[in-house]
Amino acid sequence: MTDVPNQAADTHIATIAAETGIRLDSVASTAKLLAGGATVPFISRYRKEATGSLDEVQIQTVRDRMVQLAELDSRRTTILKSLDERNLLTDELKKKLGAADTTAKLEDIFAPFRPKRQTRATKAREKGLEPLADWLMANQSADPADEVAKFVNEEKEVADADEALAGARDILAERVAEDADLRGRVRRIYEEEAVVSSRVMYGKDEDKDAAKYRDYFDWSEPFHKIPSHRMLAIRRGEKEAFLIMRVAVPPERVAHEALPDWVDGDGPAADQVKLAVEDGCKRLLMSSMETEMRLAGKKSADETAIRVFADNLRELLLASPLGRKRTLAIDPGFRTGCKTVVLDAQGALLHHTVLHATAGSNHQLYEAAVELAGLIKTYKVEAIAIGNGTASRETEAFVRKLKLPSSIPVISVNESGASIYSASEVAREEFPNEDVTVRGAVSIGRRLMDPLAELVKIDPKSIGVGQYQHDVDQRLLKNALDDTVVSSVNAVGVELNTASKQLLAYVSGLNAGLAENIVAYRTEHGGFKSRAELRSVPRLGDKAFEQAAGFLRVREGEHPLDASAVHPERYALVERMAADLGCGVSDLLTRADLRKKIDLKRYVDDEVGLPTLRDILDELAKPGRDPRKQFEVFSFAEGVEKPSDLTAGIKLPGIVTNVAAFGAFVDVGVHQDGLVHVSQLADHFVRDPAEVVKVGQKVNVTVLEVDIARNRISLSMKSKPDLEPRGGGGGGRGDQRGPRPQRRPQRSQSGGGNDWFSQAMGQAKKK
Numbered sequence: 001m002t003d004v005p006n007q008a009a010d011t012h013i014a015t016i017a018a019e020t021g022i023r024l025d026s027v028a029s030t031a032k033l034l035a036g037g038a039t040v041p042f043i044s045r046y047r048k049e050a051t052g053s054l055d056e057v058q059i060q061t062v063r064d065r066m067v068q069l070a071e072l073d074s075r076r077t078t079i080l081k082s083l084d085e086r087n088l089l090t091d092e093l094k095k096k097l098g099a100a101d102t103t104a105k106l107e108d109i110f111a112p113f114r115p116k117r118q119t120r121a122t123k124a125r126e127k128g129l130e131p132l133a134d135w136l137m138a139n140q141s142a143d144p145a146d147e148v149a150k151f152v153n154e155e156k157e158v159a160d161a162d163e164a165l166a167g168a169r170d171i172l173a174e175r176v177a178e179d180a181d182l183r184g185r186v187r188r189i190y191e192e193e194a195v196v197s198s199r200v201m202y203g204k205d206e207d208k209d210a211a212k213y214r215d216y217f218d219w220s221e222p223f224h225k226i227p228s229h230r231m232l233a234i235r236r237g238e239k240e241a242f243l244i245m246r247v248a249v250p251p252e253r254v255a256h257e258a259l260p261d262w263v264d265g266d267g268p269a270a271d272q273v274k275l276a277v278e279d280g281c282k283r284l285l286m287s288s289m290e291t292e293m294r295l296a297g298k299k300s301a302d303e304t305a306i307r308v309f310a311d312n313l314r315e316l317l318l319a320s321p322l323g324r325k326r327t328l329a330i331d332p333g334f335r336t337g338c339k340t341v342v343l344d345a346q347g348a349l350l351h352h353t354v355l356h357a358t359a360g361s362n363h364q365l366y367e368a369a370v371e372l373a374g375l376i377k378t379y380k381v382e383a384i385a386i387g388n389g390t391a392s393r394e395t396e397a398f399v400r401k402l403k404l405p406s407s408i409p410v411i412s413v414n415e416s417g418a419s420i421y422s423a424s425e426v427a428r429e430e431f432p433n434e435d436v437t438v439r440g441a442v443s444i445g446r447r448l449m450d451p452l453a454e455l456v457k458i459d460p461k462s463i464g465v466g467q468y469q470h471d472v473d474q475r476l477l478k479n480a481l482d483d484t485v486v487s488s489v490n491a492v493g494v495e496l497n498t499a500s501k502q503l504l505a506y507v508s509g510l511n512a513g514l515a516e517n518i519v520a521y522r523t524e525h526g527g528f529k530s531r532a533e534l535r536s537v538p539r540l541g542d543k544a545f546e547q548a549a550g551f552l553r554v555r556e557g558e559h560p561l562d563a564s565a566v567h568p569e570r571y572a573l574v575e576r577m578a579a580d581l582g583c584g585v586s587d588l589l590t591r592a593d594l595r596k597k598i599d600l601k602r603y604v605d606d607e608v609g610l611p612t613l614r615d616i617l618d619e620l621a622k623p624g625r626d627p628r629k630q631f632e633v634f635s636f637a638e639g640v641e642k643p644s645d646l647t648a649g650i651k652l653p654g655i656v657t658n659v660a661a662f663g664a665f666v667d668v669g670v671h672q673d674g675l676v677h678v679s680q681l682a683d684h685f686v687r688d689p690a691e692v693v694k695v696g697q698k699v700n701v702t703v704l705e706v707d708i709a710r711n712r713i714s715l716s717m718k719s720k721p722d723l724e725p726r727g728g729g730g731g732g733r734g735d736q737r738g739p740r741p742q743r744r745p746q747r748s749q750s751g752g753g754n755d756w757f758s759q760a761m762g763q764a765k766k767k
Contacts, residue, residue, distance in 0.1 A: 509547025
């Protein structure tokens, strides 16, 4: 967090408390902890008494707002210095700048004094026409003819009276556009009344590449209502030169707001002032406001899109882990075969091969089945992971024909980003002697076992759960995604003796360098025997230990609490609880009857209050518990493997792969996600899709429409979706026959009745 002087910090704390409704002392304590180097997860989990039990979102709000206010102060200081150096700073101006509580207000006040490039007004001033502008303002009932004649000067390039008046109007127009009070009022008009419109760029209406923006060829809606995805789509279309975008209000609306401030009378001079005001509003002020609104609209759209991305990422990171099971993972393929690996329960690579399981002769398929069955038997495989990319359903059908025991689940795994990982420096370091195909298959298997531990190795932007992620502010996006990863990692906790350095780097208080030192120490000394041993890691000081220790787990460590989320700073407190009951700490972890006897109020003091004590008691009941949900096996409908297998009305299971502001994308196992529009998410009105669905959620959907040509699938989650086909095509009223009747998914013809799978299993047993 940016450091600020104490007085400024106190002002900022009061401002944040007023804006958020958070208690003043809570904001102050949070700001102090942040300034002292404490992380958001640490403050939220282990400093509840200090903050009044603020959650991570509230703490992040305090942190981010403190930074914003410090940046505002920095800009204020720069402006004051600029004015002072040019001898323009008056007491009144200094007071106004000091009272400005937003960047917009600050810049409005500074606008008349900002060093300018050559404008029409500056040129008029150089010609000596500013006194004429002042005269027009002061004598609006008079005829300016005689006064204007004084300013006609060929040496100064003022050829006649018309040119003199035009120059004076330019000066007045600029004053109008820079009037701070007027700008504030007009800004509110734009915020409340402006309309966003888009139309096709000249000559691009027939361009095939512009077709994706056809909905916006003639579009308009209120600025304050436009959803983020539409704003970003129109901006992208404009950037690609297919659309023209405007944010506007009627010119007369702005002029009507300005005229009473500037026009006082109805004489000839007043007419000149009126012309100047209308010109200043239309040519300068409205142009400036449109630029501001475009930036504000972009900022708002970015914030929404980033929030959606971060929420989706959190759900993906906190997806249910299968856990430590011996896993066979397959990266499917047709021509090049299926890259297959076997991993032990800790995710270490035991074996890899290529199975030609989706193409070739029956003999080749038989050989692949024999080899697969042999791998399952030899390595005592407990689960099979299949990437959901090309050939995934065909590979899944092949595996299922082996008629495996029900104890070996066959699970489709989202492989987004696996190819990015396989070619990364991280993957090369982990598997220097293996090629990218093997690394990709390993990533798929590990993602099933523990999604969080594997996904932290990949840039979140490569995972595919964003909305216009390349169009939003990349700095804000990175910060939000980093916050999400850090929050998720620390919420789950990290196994100190098995975690990768990539996972350790996200632990509170650690960084890439300390994570590398931890792994090096672990390698040299054969693993950590306690949390306390962390203090022996090079460069890991007391502050890092304080921040990190509670989020690291040491299974079967020297202290019973080393595997829990109880912070080492509270070990003595738990030991005192045990001593008061005449038992050991281990007994508190295993016996509920003893825990029930603990009177928490006895242990409240100046540092530890009931919130922390309740957390400790909960942790004693379930030490080191994983907050993620229990893993549930999911299977797609058999026989539905490609979009052409779908018909309107068919009901299918699916998995939510992405949530956007306009709906949710669902994988139903046909290599093309379908869209459940926000209007089809529930039987009731849904404002925010995230209220109904999350990434990774298992859902049941009904197919509404399949457009093979445009590769689009429309789905519904309503209990009784409207299946009437949409009008269009040959008849004016569309097809009136209604939807086709629902049919049962048919089994794929590719493997029905092939007895050689049973033979392959028998052959594997013989081997």
